[in-house]
Amino acid sequence: MAKLLDKQRYKCALGAMQTVQAIDRALPILHSGPGCAQKLSESIGSSGYFSPNIFPCTSINEKDVVFGGVKKLDSTIENALKVIDADLYVVLTGCIPEIVGDDSGEVVSRFEDAPKPVLYAPTAGFKGNNYKGHEQVVDSIIEQYLKKSDKKQKGLVNIWADVPYQDLFWLGNLRELEKLISELGLIPNTIFGYKRGIENINKIPDAEFNLLVSPWVGLSNVKKMERKFGTPYLHYKTLPIGATETSRFLREVGKFAGVDEAKVEYVIKEHEDYYYYLIERYADLFLENRVINKQFTVVSDAHYALGITKFLANDLGLVPAKQFVVDDTPKNVRESIKEEFKKLNYGLEAEVSFETDGFKIHSEIRQHDYHGYPLVLGGYYEKEVTEELKGNFLNIAYPVQDKVVFDNSYVGYTGGIRLIEDIYTVAVSRFN
Amino acid sequence: MSYKIAIGSSDGMNVDLKFGEVSKFLIYEVDEEIKLLEERIVSEEKTSSQCGDRKGCGGSGNGCDGQGNACGGPEDVISRVSIISDCRSVVCKKIGFQAQKQFEKKAISVFDVECSVAEALEKISFYFGKIDNHESLRKM
Numbered sequence: 131m132a133k134l135l136d137k138q139r140y141k142c143a144l145g146a147m148q149t150v151q152a153i154d155r156a157l158p159i160l161h162s163g164p165g166c167a168q169k170l171s172e173s174i175g176s177s178g179y180f181s182p183n184i185f186p187c188t189s190i191n192e193k194d195v196v197f198g199g200v201k202k203l204d205s206t207i208e209n210a211l212k213v214i215d216a217d218l219y220v221v222l223t224g225c226i227p228e229i230v231g232d233d234s235g236e237v238v239s240r241f242e243d244a245p246k247p248v249l250y251a252p253t254a255g256f257k258g259n260n261y262k263g264h265e266q267v268v269d270s271i272i273e274q275y276l277k278k279s280d281k282k283q284k285g286l287v288n289i290w291a292d293v294p295y296q297d298l299f300w301l302g303n304l305r306e307l308e309k310l311i312s313e314l315g316l317i318p319n320t321i322f323g324y325k326r327g328i329e330n331i332n333k334i335p336d337a338e339f340n341l342l343v344s345p346w347v348g349l350s351n352v353k354k355m356e357r358k359f360g361t362p363y364l365h366y367k368t369l370p371i372g373a374t375e376t377s378r379f380l381r382e383v384g385k386f387a388g389v390d391e392a393k394v395e396y397v398i399k400e401h402e403d404y405y406y407y408l409i410e411r412y413a414d415l416f417l418e419n420r421v422i423n424k425q426f427t428v429v430s431d432a433h434y435a436l437g438i439t440k441f442l443a444n445d446l447g448l449v450p451a452k453q454f455v456v457d458d459t460p461k462n463v464r465e466s467i468k469e470e471f472k473k474l475n476y477g478l479e480a481e482v483s484f485e486t487d488g489f490k491i492h493s494e495i496r497q498h499d500y501h502g503y504p505l506v507l508g509g510y511y512e513k514e515v516t517e518e519l520k521g522n523f524l525n526i527a528y529p530v531q532d533k534v535v536f537d538n539s540y541v542g543y544t545g546g547i548r549l550i551e552d553i554y555t556v557a558v559s560r561f562n
Numbered sequence: 563m564s565y566k567i568a569i570g571s572s573d574g575m576n577v578d579l580k581f582g583e584v585s586k587f588l589i590y591e592v593d594e595e596i597k598l599l600e601e602r603i604v605s606e607e608k609t610s611s612q613c614g615d616r617k618g619c620g621g622s623g624n625g626c627d628g629q630g631n632a633c634g635g636p637e638d639v640i641s642r643v644s645i646i647s648d649c650r651s652v653v654c655k656k657i658g659f660q661a662q663k664q665f666e667k668k669a670i671s672v673f674d675v676e677c678s679v680a681e682a683l684e685k686i687s688f689y690f691g692k693i694d695n696h697e698s699l700r701k702m
Contacts, residue, residue, distance in 0.1 A: 193673050195699065196689045229700050 137488025137511045139431075139456045139528050140296065142225070142255030145170050146263030150220045151180060152294030154327030157216035159248075161203050161234055162224025164189035174295060175536070186210040188227075195230050203227075203237045211244055217328040218275075219248045220267060228254035249274045261347050261431070261457055264293045268351045271321075271331060278359050279335035286317045287387070288334055288361075290352065291343040291369070292433060294322050298530045302539025303369075307343060310370075310380060310542050313397045314389050335359045341383065343369060345432035345470065346463045367470050369437030372445040372546030373405045374475065401543045408547055412554075416446070421557050423522055425449045425500040429491055429508030430527030431457035432467055434540075435482070438507055438526065441546060443474040448505070450480035451498050454491050456509075456527075459484050495519070505553070522556045563694070564593035567686060568602070568646040569679055570654035576678050581657040582638075587646055588679070592687045602645055639664060646670075650690065653682045 144166055147158040157180055160167055164187065171182030188206045190199040203221070210219060223234050238250035251270040253263040268290075289307050292300040301323045308318035319337060321330045340352040340363040352363035364386045370379035377398045384394035415421060426448050428435045432455045442448045453471065464484055471480040485491055492515045495506065504521035506512050510531040516523035525532050526540070526549075539545045568587040570579035584604060591599040643664040646652060651671040665672045675682060692699050 192671055193675065196673060196685050197675050197677070229698065231700075 135486060137491075137509075139486070139488075139509055139511075140259040140261060140458065141170050143253035143257050143260060143263030143266065144222055144224050144255060145260030145296070146251065146253050146267045147182065147185065147222055148176065148260070148295035149264045149267045149293065149322075150218075150222070151176060151182075152300070152322040153218065153331070154323070154325065155179065155216050156218040156220060156327070157210065157214055158185050159207055159210050159219055159221045160185055160187040160224065161199065161206075161221060161227050161232070162187060162190065163226055164191075166224050172295075174298060174530070176295060180214075180216070184214075186214065190226055195226060198230065198232055199227050200232050200234070200237050203232065203234060204240065207238070207241055207248060211241070211246065211248070217246060218331070219246060220270065221248065221250045222253045222263075222267075223251075224253070225255040228252060228256075247275050259458055260296055261293055264296070265348060265350055268348065269354060272334075272351065272354050272358060275331070276335050276359070281336060282338055283317070283333070283336045284338060285315065285387070286319055286333065286337040287311055287383075288319045288337045288340045288355075289343065290320075290340065290348045293347060296528055297431075297433065298528070298535040299539050299541075302535070302537040303541040303545070305537065306539045306541040306545055307341075310376070311341070311383065314380065314384055314387070314394060316383075316387055316389070335361070337361055339363060339386065342366065343379075345436055345467050346459060347433070347457075349463070367436065367467070368440055369433055369540075370542060371437045371441040371540050371549060373402050373543055374444040375437070375440050376542050376546070377402060405543045405547065409550075415554065415558075421561075422446075422448070422554070423500065423503050423505035423557070425451040425498075425502075426505035426507065427451045427453060427495060427498075427500075428526075429454040429456060429495075429506065429512050431455065432459055433457075434507075434527050436467065436470055437540075438549070439471060439480050440474060441549065443476070443478050443480070445546060446550070447476075450474070450478065451500060451504070452494060453480050453482045454494075454508075455482060455484045456486055456491070458486050505557075507553075522553070522560065524553055524556055564591055565650040565690065566591050566599065566648060567683065568649040568652045569682065570652075571679055574598075574679065577653055577655055577675060577682055579655055581642065581652075581654040581661050581674075584642075584654065587652075589646070589649065590683060592683075592690070596683050596687060604642060604645060636660065643668070651686055653686070 150156050150158040167182040167185050186206050188199055188202045221238050235250050238248055241248040249270045251266045253266055291307060292303050294300040304320050304322060311318040319330050319333050320326055340355055340361055342348050342352045342363055342365045345367045355361045356363055366379060368375055370376040380394055380398055426442055428438045435453050435455050439450050439453050443450055468482055471482045488511055495515055504519055506516040506521055507524045507526045509527050510525050510529045513523050540549045567590045570584040571588055572578055587602045589599045589602055590596055639660050647668055653673045655676050657672050657674045662672050
């Protein structure tokens with residue numbers, strides 16, 4: 131019996147069209163039914179030079195199911211190359227062509243000699259969600275476009291973090307990570323967002339190492355790059371939010387890259403001094419114990435659940451209730467992520483549940499004793515249940531419906547301060 | 563359950579006629595096996611009297627009638643559709659937008675493809691067979 135997924139928090143793998151879109155001047159070409167792009171797109175800053183409404187699409191129908199859609203795909207790619215000026219074309223397949231057995235890879239390979247690169251990423255919905263689709267797109271770039279480089283550039287670091295658009299803060303987060311890395315004297319390289327694009331993609335094989343900031347998304351990509359380009363990688367599982375984690379992050383990256391320890395400590399001190407100056411100014415607010423909740427729950431993908439849990443426990447001294455990871459984390463990495471949740475300061479440990487069913491999550495939240503009002507950070511779905519419990523709610527993960535995010539970020543020292551601001555803005559407004 | 567497929571073919575081997583060109587549709591019946599059931603003649607009057615002062619798309623003289631061998635205006639489309647309205651599917655080299663819409667209303671599947679009659683019958687019966695039995699179309 132098929133199961134219904136209550137309150138879905140991710141999309142099908144074809145949602146990776148947003149990953150392509152996040153690359154400047156890269157264009158997804160969809161081999162899918164009409165309407166896929168429409169359903170997968172949202173008004174979350176996805177208009178611009180290319181937007182989901184103009185993505186070339188084969189719009190396959192019943193005829194193509196019966197007789198195959200490869201001819202249509204061929205002509206769609208050919209004409210996209212003619213009429214749309216892009217730097218990189220990525221063909222993404224939906225479920226239908228893959229079920230009926232269209233050999234899309236073969237069609238795409240006919241365009242090997244095209245003036246612009248045309249890549250192919252199989253992103254059928256039954257292969258997984260858009261986190262997997264994101265990996266698939268990066269994979270296709272590594273496998274089909276990039277070549278091994280002999281000239282390694284000293285200090286060049288590829289940074290891989292959020293899944294663009296799935297995480298609304300992706301742009302700000304990546305920029306903040308870049309800033310932190312460059313303060314260590316390294317040269318950051320990312321491929322997503324403004325003025326990055328194909329030139330930065332070309333630099334990927336030259337990097338000294340890959341830095342992956344994510345519990346699991348992208349791990350297969352950096353492993354592949356290690357095999358193909360011989361680029362080592364540093365897998366930093368926790369999104370650094372706030373002073374404790376960011377300082378730890380900088381030390382670890384510094385050590386891995388062989389940056390002078392004194393330099394790392396200098397950078398950390400500069401940031402921490404300002405960070406704690408701000409905290410100190412609001413110490414009276416933090417010490418007023420009726421303002422903030424005693425226990426908190428995060429309902430989000432592993433990326434934020436881990437980052438925020440560590441931040442709230444280590445920096446703000448709150449006690450974690452159960453945390454929910456909703457990104458359908460692959461089973462083989464769950465144990466190691468669980469272990470990360472146990473590495474909190476003050477001997478604290480957070481219990482974590484890998485659950486995608488919104489109904490079960492909400493039932494558990496309702497049943498838990500938060501010793502007062504709960505603090506819930508999650509998707510918009512949690513707003514109602516938190517209000518029911520008279521708790522404080524902050525919308526930080528997909529789906530985000532009550533805020534507009536341009537390039538705000540929760541990463542680093544500034545990101546930590548932003549998150550405190552947002553949480554306390556919610557908390558103090560209760561007393562107005 | 564058996565169903566019928568209408569095919570536009572001049573030689574019985576290849577799907578080589580446009581919808582408007584067909585003078586007789588080959589009607590195949592799909593049951594346990596596929597067999598040619600009959601040929602359905604599109605009445606003379608309707609095919610020969612096309613060009614001229616008809617209303618609709620041919621009215622101005624340079625609409626779709628202008629080609630001489632295309633559809634004979636909306637009435638012609640409707641009458642052609644009605645001849646084969648008991649079929650589940652229609653296969654021709656090309657089928658115009660008007661006709662496609664008419665078939666859609668009657669829930670008749672339209673396939674405008676250029677291939678052999680045998681291939682069309684095989685693929686379409688495979689497809690209908692799978693969906694009738696609620697089976698996946700996955701070939702792997």
